[in-house]
Every structure is written in structure tokens, then in C-alpha cells.
Amino acid sequence: MRPFLCLALMSTATVLAACKPEAPPPPSRGQSALDVMELVAVAANRCWFKSGDPAFKAYSMAPELNSFSGKPRxxxxxxxxxxxxxxxxxxxxxRPARLDAFGPMMNEAGSERIRKDVTHWAKGGKDC
Incomplete structure (x- = not known):
């Protein structure tokens, strides 16, 4: 009987080992593009548009954060x-997110400010 008991215990252990869930994959390093763009878009809306900033008074913002291209913007x-x-x-x-800013406004005098603001907000800065 002993060999049968050993075999039964071994097959039970094998079945239990097979049911063990896999370890979750390690988290990706850095924030996702969506995480970063949410930070930047909220701050840009607050600081550039809702604040009445004269440099952005003639403009409005069109958020496209739910992008199927994987490039929220x-x-x-x-x-x-x-x-x-x-x-x-x-x-x-x-991931980690790579930021890009482009268009005609990046060829104007305020481009350095735009670049600094976007970088600051992407790093978690809240102030304008």
C-alpha cells in the first residue's frame, strides 16, 4: 500500500502545483502616457486657459486623452x-511616457515657456 499512497500524494501535489496562480508580471517602470497627459492637460487648462493668461486668451483647448493610437494628447x-x-x-x-509638443506655436516666442510648463507639469508640478 505504501507505494500507492506515495503515488497518490505525489499526484495530489502535482495537481495543486499546477493550480498555483502565476506570479504577476513586475510593474512597468515610469508613468504611462495617459497618466502624464492627464497631469499636463489638467494643469494646462487651469493655468493657460481658465486663469485668463494673456498669452492663451485667443485660444482654447481640445483634449483628446482617450486616444486609440496610444498617444493621448x-x-x-x-x-x-x-x-x-x-x-x-x-x-x-x-511607458515611461515620452512627451512631445509641436505645431506653429512652437516656432514662436512663447515656445520656451510652453516647453518648461509642460515639462514641469509632467513631473507632477502643480503651480502655474
């Missing part, structure tokens, strides 16, 4: 004319 367009091409696109992709 927001657009800056002329106020009242959302059907024309955007003047600024701020987007992120990947």
Missing part, C-alpha cells in the same frame, strides 16, 4: 474655430 486651437488645424499639439506615448 491635447490640441490648442483658435477660440471659436475648432475646425481648423491645431496651433499646438502636446502628446505623450509609451
Amino acid at each position: 491635447f490640441l490648442v486651437v483658435r477660440k471659436g474655430s475648432p475646425d481648423i488645424r491645431p496651433l499646438l499639439v502636446v502628446q505623450a506615448e509609451g
Whole structure:
């Protein structure tokens, strides 16, 4: 009987080991593109548009954070004319997120401020 008992115990252990859930994969390092763009979009809306900042008074923001392309972004367009091409696109992709800002506004005098603001907010800064 002993060999049978040993065999029964071994097969029970094998079945139990097979039912053991796999260890979850290690978390990805860095924030996702969506996480970063949510931070940046909220701060940009608050600091550039809702605050009445003169540099952005003629513009409005069109958020496109639910992007199926994996590149959440927001657009800056002329106020009242959302059907024309955007003047600024701020987007992120990947994990860790890589930020990009491009468009005609990045060729103007305020481009350095835009770059600094976006970088500051992407790192978690809250102030304007």
C-alpha cells in the first residue's frame, strides 16, 4: 500500500502545483502616457486657459486623452474655430511616457515657456 499512497500524494501535489496562480508580471517602470497627459492637460487648462493668461486668451483647448493610437494628447486651437488645424499639439506615448509638443506655436516666442510648463507639469508640478 505504501507505494500507492506515495503515488497518490505525489499526484495530489502535482495537481495543486499546477493550480498555483502565476506570479504577476513586475510593474512597468515610469508613468504611462495617459497618466502624464492627464497631469499636463489638467494643469494646462487651469493655468493657460481658465486663469485668463494673456498669452492663451485667443485660444482654447481640445483634449483628446482617450486616444486609440496610444498617444493621448491635447490640441490648442483658435477660440471659436475648432475646425481648423491645431496651433499646438502636446502628446505623450509609451511607458515611461515620452512627451512631445509641436505645431506653429512652437516656432514662436512663447515656445520656451510652453516647453518648461509642460515639462514641469509632467513631473507632477502643480503651480502655474
